[in-house]
Amino acid sequence: MTTAPTASPRAADRVEAAGVRLRGVGRSFGEHRVLAPLDLELDAGGTVALVGASGSGKSTLLRLLAGLDTPSTGTVEVAGQPVRGVHPRTAVVFQEPRLLPWRDLAGNVAFGLPRGTARAQGRAEVLRWLDVVGLADFAGHRPRRVSGGMAQRAALARALVRRPGVLLLDEPFAALDALTRLRMQDLLDEVQRGTGATVVFVTHDVDEALHLADRVLVLGDTGSGQGAGIVRDLRVGAPRPRDRADAATARLRVELLDLLGVPRSA
Structure with missing residues (x-):
């Protein structure tokens, strides 16, 4: 994949x-x-x-x-x-992706959204950063269905959706x-x-x-x-x-x- x-x-x-x-x-x-x-x-x-x-x-x-x-x-x-x-x-990316196995990639990235983000805005931000890391077509996949590199891309997107300084x-x-x-x-x-x-x-x-x-x-x-x-x-x-x-x-x-x-x- x-x-x-x-x-x-x-x-x-x-x-x-x-x-x-x-x-x-x-x-x-x-x-x-x-x-x-x-x-x-x-x-x-x-x-x-x-x-x-x-x-x-x-x-x-x-x-x-x-x-x-x-x-x-x-x-x-x-x-x-x-x-x-x-x-x-700040936002952190660890050596292991640390994705939640019961959430799809979009759900994992959404976990990084700042508290209080409106639902529509949050959905747009999640899809945007999945696109940036090359995972736009895999938003609905669970972590077990993607490679290690793809999981780490999702972890990076989860950090970036926080818009860290x-x-x-x-x-x-x-x-x-x-x-x-x-x-x-x-x-x-x-x-x-x-x-x-x-x-x-x-x-x-x-x-x-x-x-x-x-x-x-x-x-x-x-x-x-x-x-x-x-x-x-x-x-x-x-x-x-x-x-x-x-x-x-x-x-x-x-x-x-x-x-x-x-x-x-x-």
Whole structure:
């Protein structure tokens, strides 16, 4: 089963992107310090990749940005407002689609609509975003009838129908086959450029980070003994959409692999 062609985002799909600011944000679990106190500013409308070894605090940081976890120290702000619980201007896409099996794809996407959305408007928004992710012809299908890639497209549509100023993704394509993953990367890139939302995503894939991100934050041990922190903040200057064979990006790939301790032949 394949998806239909995707529809490009329209001018009406633009959102008010939100900036993100962390002030002294750290996270500990008992005596275990995961994140050292961190100061960070993410510009509205940018795309940021979080990379690092397993256990370096990437997903923890993303959960703090989403309001799914509470920092042990410091404050997280979205659009200048402190995050206390799930913020209305953020949306999250997880590694697993987490679709409700008793709802069809349209029903799952509708689950992301802001509270109080009028029925007719909500139906139009659901169908619009299913069209953007290439699932317009599958609105009535239950999750068990679609592929993993299609389920993840539905999860992306469920996040986008919320019209988030900040879109957060935790290794959203890790479970997909190689070809589907490349297509999903291109879809996310097109959606971000079309909507203008701030995007922050976790990945273990250096090539994915360099293809999508304007900024790559490498998390790792800072030697402070207080948990992981940002050990490198790399700016990717190449305009998007990007050529995966771009020479400048290839040089950054070598630098990132060295930072992560991965042999260059990998």
